[in-house]
Amino acid sequence: MNENTNKVSFKLALSIVLGLILIFSTGIIGLNLPAFMPLIVSLVLLTIILRFKKVSWSEMQDNILAGIRTGLAPLFLFLLIGMLIALWMGTGVIPSMLWLGFESANSTWFLPSTLLVTALVGSMIGSAFTTIGTVGVALMGVGVTLGFNPALVAGAILSGAIFGDKSSPLSDSTNLAASIAETDLFAHIKNLMWTTLPALLGSLIIFIILGLGHHGGSTSRLATLSQLITPTWWSIIPLVLLVGMAILKVPAIPTLLLNIGLTGTVYLFNHSPQALSQILMDGFKTTSTNPNLVNLLNRGGMMSMMPTVIVIMLALSLGGILTEQRILQTVMAPLSQKINSASGVLTGVIFTGIAANFLIGEQYLSTILPGQLWKPAFDRIKLSRLALGRALEDSGTVMNYLVPWGVAGSFAAQTLGVPVADFAPFVFFAILSPVFSLLSAWTGIGIKKENQDVK
Numbered sequence: 001m002n003e004n005t006n007k008v009s010f011k012l013a014l015s016i017v018l019g020l021i022l023i024f025s026t027g028i029i030g031l032n033l034p035a036f037m038p039l040i041v042s043l044v045l046l047t048i049i050l051r052f053k054k055v056s057w058s059e060m061q062d063n064i065l066a067g068i069r070t071g072l073a074p075l076f077l078f079l080l081i082g083m084l085i086a087l088w089m090g091t092g093v094i095p096s097m098l099w100l101g102f103e104s105a106n107s108t109w110f111l112p113s114t115l116l117v118t119a120l121v122g123s124m125i126g127s128a129f130t131t132i133g134t135v136g137v138a139l140m141g142v143g144v145t146l147g148f149n150p151a152l153v154a155g156a157i158l159s160g161a162i163f164g165d166k167s168s169p170l171s172d173s174t175n176l177a178a179s180i181a182e183t184d185l186f187a188h189i190k191n192l193m194w195t196t197l198p199a200l201l202g203s204l205i206i207f208i209i210l211g212l213g214h215h216g217g218s219t220s221r222l223a224t225l226s227q228l229i230t231p232t233w234w235s236i237i238p239l240v241l242l243v244g245m246a247i248l249k250v251p252a253i254p255t256l257l258l259n260i261g262l263t264g265t266v267y268l269f270n271h272s273p274q275a276l277s278q279i280l281m282d283g284f285k286t287t288s289t290n291p292n293l294v295n296l297l298n299r300g301g302m303m304s305m306m307p308t309v310i311v312i313m314l315a316l317s318l319g320g321i322l323t324e325q326r327i328l329q330t331v332m333a334p335l336s337q338k339i340n341s342a343s344g345v346l347t348g349v350i351f352t353g354i355a356a357n358f359l360i361g362e363q364y365l366s367t368i369l370p371g372q373l374w375k376p377a378f379d380r381i382k383l384s385r386l387a388l389g390r391a392l393e394d395s396g397t398v399m400n401y402l403v404p405w406g407v408a409g410s411f412a413a414q415t416l417g418v419p420v421a422d423f424a425p426f427v428f429f430a431i432l433s434p435v436f437s438l439l440s441a442w443t444g445i446g447i448k449k450e451n452q453d454v455k
Contacts, residue, residue, distance in 0.1 A: 008325050027041065039315055043314065064321060065320070068320065070365060071362055073253070077129060077253060080253065087300070090267050093235040115204055118156075130252060132416065151426055159203045162427070172252075176364060180389070188389045191448075238262060284298060285298055315361030350391050353399065366400060367393075367397060403420070
């Protein structure tokens with residue numbers, strides 16, 4: 001962390017935060033620019049401002065690199081998921097899931113079923129990214145074929161995947177929130193249910209209502225596409241490997257590498273090493289001439305993830321400067337030191353987590369910074385750290401999927417082929433989580449007053 005914390009005053013820090021909000025809102029909403037443009041503008045202006053405040057060029061470069069380092073793991077994960085999607089397409093894993101979906105799909109119950117399936121898979125493997133990149137891709141294809149709005153389908157997929165990630169003891173983000181709050185992991189997950197289950201139930205009810213009102217699509221179209229796909233019996237093996245390694249608590253990167261190794265070997269049974277290298281880089285390209293099948297199957301590859309990687313690296317660079325120069329902390333610190341009520345402190349955590357997501361764009365930092373900033377307030381007013389962990393999850397963890405330049409939002413948009421601005425209104429679980437968290441804070445329901453279950 002930057003030692004020269006006095007270089008950015010409260011007034012300047014507040015001006016920077018308000019300026020960034022103006023740049024992003026004008027660029028993305030007003031001018032409809034891609035996310036990387038306001039990010040570049042923000043980086044240039046912030047660099048100039050800090051140079052006038054006597055921050056050295058080398059220090060700013062170190063700040064940027066420090067920000068990028070926090071996202072190296074997810075950036076590498078995205079490249080692996082890009083390769084895995086391509087191989088699962090090329091070896092028939094995802095086409096087999098599509099075939100199963102086409103054979104069993106019911107338009108009335110598709111949306112709630114999608115929510116529950118991704119919630120179950122996410123809970124089993126503890127990774128929303130992996131859930132979205134595998135089962136989510138297949139469900140996306142089925143939903144679009146049924147005639148649903150792609151943004152609505154993406155909302156159901158993401159709602160379930162986020163719930164699974166948030167509720168699983170295998171999840172990195174869940175372990176991080178419990179660690180920051182210094183609470184027992186399983187006590188943390190149990191306490192999460194006060195807001196997580198109502199958010200899931202609310203999302204389920206909304207998707208049921210939206211599904212009942214759906215009149216588009218045709219099952220005959222599903223039958224036609226189903227006949228063009230030949231399911232393979234072996235497709236269950238990569239899925240079992242994925243779930244099995246998650247149960248054994250193998251981290252995501254080795255799990256994906258082994259799955260890539262397995263499916264890559266199978267791909268070589270019928271293709272050359274040159275074809276394997278091409279599919280890993282450029283993604284799968286079907287030989288079918290059916291335009292619907294082409295749109296469903298032509299996916300994956302490392303290159304497909306590069307637009308996402310570019311946006312995320314720029315966002316992490318901006319987040320690095322904001323974090324290392326303690327700009328967000330400078331703005332929020334006076335407030336966190338003056339609030340003395342449980343409802344006020346919890347509200348502060350939630351809004352700080354949301355603001356951090358939009359300003360920094362990185363899910364982990366948006367959990368860590370509010371936790372560090374508000375933790376002393378919880379001890380001061382004798383409020384359970386379990387309440388802190390839950391508030392961090394309900395804001396820092398889930399809201400990143402609604403940020404166009406955020407790590408999670410960018411990944412979901414690229415993988416599912418739907419812009420964040422389109423699917424964000426339909427990710428009901430991410431929207432309802434902070435709402436129920438605020439209701440809990442204001443009513444006191446589910447809030448422990450004493451600091452217990454702390455390590």
